[in-house]
Amino acid sequence: MAGTAIKNDKVVPELLLKAFLQHGFDKLIKEAIHEKMGYAIPEAIKQILASHTTYQPDFSELIVGKIYATFKAEIKKYCRLNPEISPEEDALEVFETLQQMGIKIGLNTNLDRETTNLLLKQIGWKDHPLIDITVCGDEVCKGRPHPDMILQMMAALGIGSPSEIIKIGGTLADILEGQQSGCLMSVGITNPNFSHSELLTAQPTHILGSLSEIIPLVENELTKTPE
Known part of the structure; x- marks a missing residue:
């Protein structure tokens, strides 16, 4: 998140x-x-x-x-x-596009629920209609890189297989979480903390430079997968 x-x-x-x-x-x-x-x-x-x-x-x-x-x-x-905390510029646009494609949006974080709610409220994302679920590190037995948060999302949203999930995140632990969960894709996204070369060491399926780059990956996958 x-x-x-x-x-x-x-x-x-x-x-x-x-x-x-x-x-x-x-x-x-x-x-x-x-x-x-x-x-x-x-x-x-x-x-x-x-x-x-x-x-x-x-x-x-x-x-x-x-x-x-x-x-x-x-x-x-x-x-x-710090009221200047803000979403990535393209985040809500990406969420809306994905939802229009029939994709559910889940955010997970290693922060605790109280802090997460404070952060979401501050940027106007608390109970946002474009976000289907959020899961926090203190709500599961084991946080990243273990699969517990993804498994909790699957159970809550009625998703039967991790092969229906694309995990995207900006750390090595995010990539490992997706891999250990058996996700269809485990995608790294470059950011001020982790460069392309650093993310590559975790062997992600893809490395993106921005959140919006996930859209063509999903579009390509949907053309291969029958409804």
Whole structure:
């Protein structure tokens, strides 16, 4: 969602780094956080901590919880103080075109539901008719790159097979999520956090430069698939 359909730039990694710094992890490098972008945030924190020189396994769950709580507080504050947060220019146009083709639109995110609702409300997407479902990282047992969020969408929308789904996202974890779910396509989209060459390392089915480029892919697929 954020970084693909909503302009995000580097807000999430910057605020996650800030949360680590507030808890004394002052030698953490930005690259460690960059590698885990798109993953379920508690799991990302755990993996980042495991690579830190001062990591103590006995206190891992406690530390993870504290850093995650700080991150959630920071991102909520950011959303409230930055009214300029906005959708990608072509997002709603793409959603409308896809819906006219009979495609359902689902947004998933590694953010928690409270933060997600705040973000959606701020940009005017809360309960938007062009969005069929949203699923958040704290609503499933395992977030990205595990398939749980996609499976929850399938169950809610009555979709019988992941081969009916195209997953698109701007991180390596997004691409892996689509692959582990068995989606028809697992598509990467370039953004300020991940370049074409970085996304390519996850072996996506396609890499796009903008959200609107998904339209011809869907059109091509619909011409091959009987209704």
